[in-house]
Amino acid sequence: MIRIKDLNKTYYNGAPLHVLKGIDLNIGKGELVSIMGASGSGKSTLLNIIGILDNYDNGDYYLNDVLIKNLSESRSAEYRNKMIGFIFQSFNLINFKNAMENVALPLYYQGVSRKKRNIAAVEYLDKLGLKDWANHMPSEMSGGQKQRVAIARALIAKPQIILADEPTGALDSKTTQEVMDILKTVNDEGMTMVIVTHENEIANQTHKLIRLKDGIIESIEKPQLF
């Protein structure tokens, strides 16, 4: 699903900062992968590159056998829309849209009619147990509920891969496990998933744990599953 070869990325803000120093990584279809590393290790940068939110200097990145390199803004927007679902630490819901509209947003950018996408949105909210909350605004919801809305939004466009950046970072331990259970269920249904985290409990529940340090892959482990 993901093939990364000798990926390098340097930031040029003042002094050049070589963030990724030759990453080689393969992630197969249906895998649940976690990435850990200290801050500054490059894990967020790697996730952004995988998510086509950022570009890289040299190396190759294939997503589903499509080379993701030097894409135009509109092309990368299109790929993001169709191939990638994002889940963020801070949920990133649009606060003046209700849950249903938030979930439906990716379909809006695909040009799906309002009626169809709202039906789909309610369907996904139902899957995540939030059907009754479809018309609520994000400000009326708890953190766990918001993250479930965000998961529904990530799923609605039927992407190739879900990228989660600290998905449980803003949640308490109980909701953390609830969200993690949902993610595992989604993964069980065949969705490839990459989770950036700093919590061992999360990482231990994945199939593959990638530890990053100073821009290189330190180790790839197979955590013992609970």
Add this chain to the structure above:
Amino acid sequence: MRDFFEEIFSSIRKNKLRTFLTGFSIAWGIFMLIILLGSGNGLKNGMLENFRFMSTNSLTIFPGRTNVAYKGMAKSRRIILKEDDAEVLRGSLQANASKVIPMIRTGNKNIANKSEFTNNNIGGVTPDYLGFINSFIIASKGRNINETDLQEERKVIVIHEKTAKILFRDNDNPVGEYVNLDNIPFKIAGIYSEFSGGEQNPRAFIPITTARSIFQPSGEINDISMELVGLDTKEQNELFEEQIRNRLAQKHQFDPSDKNALWIWNRLSDYMQMQGIFNGISFFVWIIGIGTLIAGIVGISNIMLITVKERTHEFGVRKALGATPLSILSLVLTESVIITAIFGYVGMIAGVGLTELINFIMTQSMDNSGSEDSVSIFKNPTVELSVIFMATAILIIAGLIAGYVPAKRAVSIKPIDALRGE
């Protein structure tokens, strides 16, 4: 499409106060532009109104006194024009003078019908004169002075409809009746009125030959008027005036460069000069109006920038979810255009409403006071429909300009920066 506007209106709804404050500046700008243009037009219409009593493409020659000695004749000699001078000018200037009208002004005279009387300025004229002062014989109320009247020196008179009302209260059509002009009976040939409506002082006209034999036996005339054709520039007008001076100087033996010997009142060059002034005023009004509008645009642009800044996070999310740069660009631009257009129209309607209201009140008060004695330098202070269309185009362009920089800013937002925590 509906979704697209739904997106924009949800953002506008979210920021009602901000949207209102932004819109107010543009509404005010357009309002001021309309008021300024309306005032400019009012001034222009009012001033040009002063030209309505005579054809604008005309001039009048008045005899004066020589200012310099010429060919042995002392200065301060009075120049005396007679009817044959009009003939001379008619013959030599026919290329540019379509009508040449000599006139004897007898001054204010008493016109009476039995015990009813009034005072009118009496003009001894040729048949061309009535058309020259933008007037006409009222349908089925007689006829104008004609050539036979001139040849036979008939005692006929053309009076104004108001004069007719004063002298013949009960007779609606007194054509053929007699009135006494300084106790000399004149037959009413016709009753006239003006195309422009409301001459300040009604006059009465008799054939110039009759006027000469009764009131001016010396044959001296007071002025010669001409209707001009084909004189479109200041230079052509000056040249034409010079031709008049040269021709009459030759006949009356005065220095052609002596401006005091002949007075020439050229309404066409006055008119052109006035038009020039008003074009200047219009130009300044537009400059000021556009300036106000630009202030509004800058205001909108500024607030849109703040909006974009506030919505950085939202745009980042949208981009991460697959919004193309174009969709972000059109989101901001359309919001800007919609705010500009809606509030612009509010300002425009308010401005047009106010100018029309002022116009209405002015018309009302003029009707009440009886139009003839209300001399106004302000008339019909409204704007043309074309200005409205132009303003619409300006508003949309203004909205695009105002939205451009903020939209560019929104497009350049990097999702990773926008989404990096909160």
